[in-house]
Amino acid sequence: MDNILLKYMEKRYESKIIDPKKEMFCEGPVVTISRECGCTAINIANSLAAKLSAKTGKRWTVLTKEILERSAKELNLDPAKIEYVFNSMEKSTWDEILAALSSKYYQSDRKIKKTIAEVVRSFACKGNCIIIGRGGVVLTNDIERSFHVKLHAPLEWRASQLQKIYKLSMEEMLKYAEEIDKKREILRNYFNKEPLSTTVFDVIYNSKKLRDEDIVDSCIDLMEKKGVLGKQIVMG
Structure with a gap:
């Protein structure tokens, strides 16, 4: 019974799943920043955007919550209705069925993820943007003028950074960091x-041992050498 209803629901409410990378040619330039929980990316991204804007003469933007908001708008939903997807939570079969039957605004998990992928891709195709998380490294890795960064650090150090924000015990922060890492990986x-x-990453930085400023300057240097900002320099 469950399978019959779910198949009916999917046929009625879900459009064909496409690979946005095959549907949309992108030139970039685009930067993605992936990070382990406790490694702060926003300050690095903002500083990188400011320096790239000054260097290239074009305005670079940082994108994170904007992807959630644009995806929700495309689906005609409140952002809170799709935020669970970023937390790697899925509706049960019966939750899907009840939502489909009770709301004309129903959208399935796969439809939401498909829309998120398309939104990330559309931002990347416009170029001059820095995407924090949101699966950006996967969705833009084929773009020639792209640069992919990962921030990592020892778990205990990351938990100590989280303690400064949440004021909870080390044990709680260790568990929280591990849970968020798993959700982002999913x-x-x-x-x-x-x-x-x-x-898939161009470079991985240890947030514990490097200053944000050093990471930013290193990114720009490597982006120039890779040819993301212009003419490519052959690396020997």
């Missing part, structure tokens, strides 16, 4: 269709 793997290899 979303990336969903878009990638398999576990994501660290080889």
Whole structure:
């Protein structure tokens, strides 16, 4: 019974799933920043955007919550209605069925994720943007003028950084960091269709040992050498 209803629901409410990377050619330039929980990316992203804007003469923007808001708008939903997807939570079969039957605004999990992918891709195609999380590294990795960063650090250090924000015990922060890391990995793997290899990143920085300013300056130097900002320099 469950399967029959779910199949009916999917046929009625779900459009064909497409791969946004095959539907939309993108030139970039675009930067993605993935991070382990406790490694702050927003300050690095804002500083990087300011320096890139000054260097290129074009305005660079930082995107994170904007992706959620644009996706919700495309689906004609309140952002709160789709935020659960970023937390790697899914509706049960009966939740899906009841939502489909009771609301003309119903959208399935797969439809929401498809829309998120398309929104990320559309931002990347416009270029001059820095995307924090949201599966950006997977969805833009084929773009020639792209640069992909990952921030990591020892778990205990990350938990200590979280303590400064949440004022909770070390044990609680250790558990929280591990849970968030798993949720982010699940979303990336969903878009990638398999576990994501660290080889997709251009560079991985240790947030514990490097200052934000040093990370930003290093990114710009490597982006220039890779040709993301203009003419490519052959790296030997």
